[in-house]
Amino acid sequence: MTLYLHGLGHFHPENEITNRFLEELEIGTSDAWILERVGIRSRRTVLPLDYIRTTRNREPRAALEAALHDNASMACRAAAQALARAGIAREDVGLVIAGGSAADTASPAEACNVAHALELEVPAFDVVSACTSFLAQLHWLSCMDPARLPDFVLLAVPEGLTRTVDYGDRSAAVLWGDGAVAAVASTRVPGRARILDTSFASNPLHADKVAIPRLGHFRQQGRVVQAFAIRRTAQLFADLRERHAEGARRLHFVGHQANLRMLESVCRECGIPPERHHHNVELFGNTAAASAASVLSMEWEKWRDDDDVAVAAVGAGLSWSSCLVRFEAGS
Numbered sequence: 001m002t003l004y005l006h007g008l009g010h011f012h013p014e015n016e017i018t019n020r021f022l023e024e025l026e027i028g029t030s031d032a033w034i035l036e037r038v039g040i041r042s043r044r045t046v047l048p049l050d051y052i053r054t055t056r057n058r059e060p061r062a063a064l065e066a067a068l069h070d071n072a073s074m075a076c077r078a079a080a081q082a083l084a085r086a087g088i089a090r091e092d093v094g095l096v097i098a099g100g101s102a103a104d105t106a107s108p109a110e111a112c113n114v115a116h117a118l119e120l121e122v123p124a125f126d127v128v129s130a131c132t133s134f135l136a137q138l139h140w141l142s143c144m145d146p147a148r149l150p151d152f153v154l155l156a157v158p159e160g161l162t163r164t165v166d167y168g169d170r171s172a173a174v175l176w177g178d179g180a181v182a183a184v185a186s187t188r189v190p191g192r193a194r195i196l197d198t199s200f201a202s203n204p205l206h207a208d209k210v211a212i213p214r215l216g217h218f219r220q221q222g223r224v225v226q227a228f229a230i231r232r233t234a235q236l237f238a239d240l241r242e243r244h245a246e247g248a249r250r251l252h253f254v255g256h257q258a259n260l261r262m263l264e265s266v267c268r269e270c271g272i273p274p275e276r277h278h279h280n281v282e283l284f285g286n287t288a289a290a291s292a293a294s295v296l297s298m299e300w301e302k303w304r305d306d307d308d309v310a311v312a313a314v315g316a317g318l319s320w321s322s323c324l325v326r327f328e329a330g331s
Contacts, residue, residue: 002146005195008183012284017043042285043177045162048066060164073117079182092151093118135198161176164217165217172219197324199236209225220316228318253310289315
């Protein structure tokens with residue numbers, strides 16, 4: 001397998017849901033309660049704050065109309081940054097792969113909406129596995145025949161999850177934020193980062209543990225899912241470390257940004273020091289499939305040529321996925 005990353009981009013909408021805002025909704029939560037349990041201080045939303053305040057988003061269908069950004073427009077903003085970092089033009093993209101946790105349309109594919117917004121007349125299809133979608137896209141792209149792929153592929157993961165949140169339910173309201181990530185990848189043209197390893201697996205027997213019904217509210221069995229996430233994430237990191245750790249290189253950890261306390265548990269279990277643990281969940285909440293990749297993107301200019309980044313995610317399905325990103329001189 002040879003797969004390169006040429007550029008990453010991210011976007012978070014302007015409206016901010018602070019812990020103080022959630023306190024004012026009077027749903028039985030507080031800044032101290034939220035920080036103790038999930039370590040999140042704020043999150044971003046595509047919804048107007050007055051809309052959340054007055055409706056508590058009781059009708060997800062109306063949220064689609066109220067949203068200030070749709071998924072395609074968020075993906076376009078992330079894609080613009082990814083393309084600029086990659087140093088290629090929009091017209092150089094020959095394939096668009098997209099997907100996430102809550103698509104704007106059941107049909108067409110989210111990737112078609114993104115390609116349309118970017119004015120690209122190229123093949124476009126979705127790879128969707130909820131919060132593991134970005135890593136699943138990398139995994140399945142790495143399995144494809146390079147001879148049948150274009151030089152550059154755009155991956156896009158827009159997530160407008162706050163549109164699915166019942167803001168009368170504190171367990172969901174404290175978690176979710178909105179955002180998007182895009183990546184320029186290639187199976188043939190060397191780039192700044194090389195994907196050394198990918199994995200993807202799932203256990204559909206537990207598909208009922210996390211769900212977003214069509215035009216319904218997000219729901220999950222929180223304690224069961226968190227225990228599963230900690231266990232699987234720790235195993236994914238340990239497997240990548242065993243296969244790829246090299247003494248001369250610095251191994252970092254970026255996990256699915258479900259909540260900070262969960263990530264801290266993984267770090268304790270795996271012996272990951274704080275300076276090697278990278279996260280943004282405290283400021284942006286759980287942005288689902290965009291979460292781990294947005295951390296990679298936000299630190300894109302900081303990664304050094306001796307950095308390896310182990311990325312691990314878990315999601316509905318239940319699914320789990322990982323990759324090892326290696327930054328190299330001269331790539």
